[in-house]
Amino acid sequence: MLFKDIPGLESIKQRLINAVKNQHVAHGQLFVGAEGSANMALALAYATYLNCENRGDEDACGTCPSCVKNLKYIHPDLHFVFPTAATTKIKREDAISDKFLVEWRDFLQKSPYGNVTDWSFHFGWENKQVIIPRMESRSIIQKLSLRAFEGQYKVMLIWQPELMNSSAANGILKVLEEPTDKTIFLMVSTDANKLLTTILSRTQMLKIPAFGDQDISEYLQEQMNIEAQKSTNAAYLAEGNMRLALTLTEGNVDEVQATFKDWMRTCFNWDFHTMTKMGETFQKSGKEYQKNLLGAGTKVMRDTLVNQFEPEMVRVNENEMDFIQKFGQVFTHQKIDRLIPKLEEAQYHIERNGNPKIVFLDLSLAIAKIARAKQ
Numbered sequence: 001m002l003f004k005d006i007p008g009l010e011s012i013k014q015r016l017i018n019a020v021k022n023q024h025v026a027h028g029q030l031f032v033g034a035e036g037s038a039n040m041a042l043a044l045a046y047a048t049y050l051n052c053e054n055r056g057d058e059d060a061c062g063t064c065p066s067c068v069k070n071l072k073y074i075h076p077d078l079h080f081v082f083p084t085a086a087t088t089k090i091k092r093e094d095a096i097s098d099k100f101l102v103e104w105r106d107f108l109q110k111s112p113y114g115n116v117t118d119w120s121f122h123f124g125w126e127n128k129q130v131i132i133p134r135m136e137s138r139s140i141i142q143k144l145s146l147r148a149f150e151g152q153y154k155v156m157l158i159w160q161p162e163l164m165n166s167s168a169a170n171g172i173l174k175v176l177e178e179p180t181d182k183t184i185f186l187m188v189s190t191d192a193n194k195l196l197t198t199i200l201s202r203t204q205m206l207k208i209p210a211f212g213d214q215d216i217s218e219y220l221q222e223q224m225n226i227e228a229q230k231s232t233n234a235a236y237l238a239e240g241n242m243r244l245a246l247t248l249t250e251g252n253v254d255e256v257q258a259t260f261k262d263w264m265r266t267c268f269n270w271d272f273h274t275m276t277k278m279g280e281t282f283q284k285s286g287k288e289y290q291k292n293l294l295g296a297g298t299k300v301m302r303d304t305l306v307n308q309f310e311p312e313m314v315r316v317n318e319n320e321m322d323f324i325q326k327f328g329q330v331f332t333h334q335k336i337d338r339l340i341p342k343l344e345e346a347q348y349h350i351e352r353n354g355n356p357k358i359v360f361l362d363l364s365l366a367i368a369k370i371a372r373a374k375q
Contacts, residue, residue: 001041001044001045001048001071001112002045002048002059002060002062002067002071003016003017003042003045003049003058003059003060004058004059005041005045006038006041006042006045007211007215007216007218007219008211008212008214008215009038009042009208009209009211009215012038012042012206012208012209013042013045013058014058015206016042016045016046016049016206017049017057017058017059020049020050020055021055021057025050025153025184026184026203026204027179027183027184027185028176028177028179028184028185028187028202028203028204029184029185029186029187029203029204029205029206030187030189030192030195030199030200030203030204030205030206031043031186031187031188031189031206031208032189032190032192032205032206032207032208033190033207033208033209033210034190034210034240034241035115035190035241035243036113036115036210036211036238036240036241036242036243036244036245037113037190037208037209037210037211037240037241037242038113038208038211038242039188039189039190039208040112040113040159040188041112041113042208043157043186043188044070044073044108044112044157045059045060046186047070047078047155047157047184047186048060048066048067048070048071050151050152050153050155050184051066051070051075051077051078051150051151051152051153051155052064052066052067052070053065053066053067065150066150066151072105073104073105073108073109074105075150075151076149076150077148077149077150077151077153077154077155078151078155078157079140079143079154079155079156079157080097080101080104080157080158080159081097081132081136081139081140081156081157081158081159082097082100082104082119082132082158082159082160083116083119083130083131083132083159083160083163084096084097084099084100084130084131084132084133085120085123085125085128085129085130085131086128092133093133093134093135094133094135095133096133096135096136096139097132097136097139098139100123103122103123106122107119107122107123110122111243113242113243113246114243115190115243116130116160116163117351118243130163131163131164131165132158132160132161132163132164132165132168133165133168134165134167134168134171135168136164136165136168137167137168137169137170137171137172138171140156140171140172140175141171141172141175143156144156144175144179144180144183145180147180148182152182153182153183153184154180154182154183154184155183155184155186156183156184156185156186157186157187157188158185158186158187158188159188160188160189160190161187161188161189161195161199162189162190162191162192162194162195166196169195169196169199170196170198173198173199173202176199176202176203177202185203187199187203192205209240210239210240210241211240211241211242212240213232213235213236213240214235216231216234216235216238216240216242216245217231217232217234217235218231219242220234220235220245220246220249224246224249226249230249231249233248233257234248234249237256237257237292237295237296237299239299244292244295247288247292248292250288256289256292256293256296257296257320259293260293260296260297260300261323262278263278263293263364264327264367264371266278266364267364267367267368267371268330268368268371268372270368270372275361275364275365275368276361278360278364279356279357279358279360279361279364280357282356282357282360283355283356283357283360287350287351287356290350290356290360291347291350291351294343294346294347294350295347297343298340298343298344300323300324300327301331301336301339301340301343303320303324304324304327304328304331304336305333305336307321307324307325307328308328308332308333309333330371331370331371335370335371335373338370339366339367339370342363342366342367342370343363346359346360346362346363
């Protein structure tokens with residue numbers, strides 16, 4: 001990963017580059033960003049820049065032997081730690097990252113903005129809880145006890161450190177506080193609140209903001225060859241989440257929005273037969289579609305609330321504004337306050353493999369009841 005491969009966030013990129021150029025590289029750094037942010041991508045690009053043999057003022061060269069290896073995630077001085085799970089051949093405690101590097105490198109190439117769920121599905125662990133086991137701390141200490149093989153820096157990149165077993169987290173505190181010379185810890189987290197305070201105190205935190213709509217739209221058009229209107233719609237729905245934007249473009253963004261509108265009309269008309277049929281259709285559409293549909297619903301609810309109190313702050317096109325205004329005539333802010341928890345509850349059950357047909361039928365009935373209530 002190179003900095004140029006990441007859209008926007010120029011000030012963050014320059015801050016990282018300047019730290020290297022001015023030799024102010026902190027030995028422990030924590031990249032914190034919400035799901036779908038560039039926290040992992042920036043950490044990877046930073047690792048590439050650290051050991052680039054021909055650094056430029058704005059990026060690594062991308063062509064030197066070090067960059068070539070880093071871009072394939074096979075550089076001998078770039079070490080990875082990430083959540084894993086047991087397999088039929090490997091016990092839970094022995095399931096350290098080194099045993100899954102081939103799959104991990106493939107995952108990074110395909111999903112640099114992916115989350116833990118994506119990684120679980122990529123490896124076939126969708127029904128298992130992934131963690132960073134206790135034995136991982138021994139592996140980290142062993143690797144960092146050696147000198148760098150080729151690069152100027154030895155980099156230990158830990159993805160989702162908040163999922164680290166408490167014994168493993170405590171086991172790396174000493175090496176994190178007093179690492180060997182030219183050793184850099186890069187931790188990539190989506191929830192720093194779950195980290196041990198002793199880890200937080202030993203790292204320099206870098207907060208990664210969400211992507212801008214324009215950055216996402218241009219990235220989808222230029223890098224993914226997505227048409228302009230579809231890219232714009234995906235960026236609007238994603239709200240800075242690159243992972244969500246990419247997921248939306250895999251399906252039909254306009255279809256999701258249109259389906260949500262039809263669903264709301266069906267609920268308001270109390271058409272039980274159609275509600276049941278829609279639940280069956282949603283069940284066949286797959287988990288990502290179901291989550292996108294619920295996400296679109298949450299977005300509409302929020303835009304409706306904003307339009308009712310601060311209309312100048314609503315970011316929608318003319319067609320969407322017409323729907324939101326009509327939607328707001330039925331769903332007052334009091335009703336939306338009752339409805340949003342229902343959407344969140346449905347999202348919770350879908351993510352945990354609840355029966356989609358039952359979940360959506362129950363939600364449809366709740367929406368219908370709230371929509372037709374006097375207040």
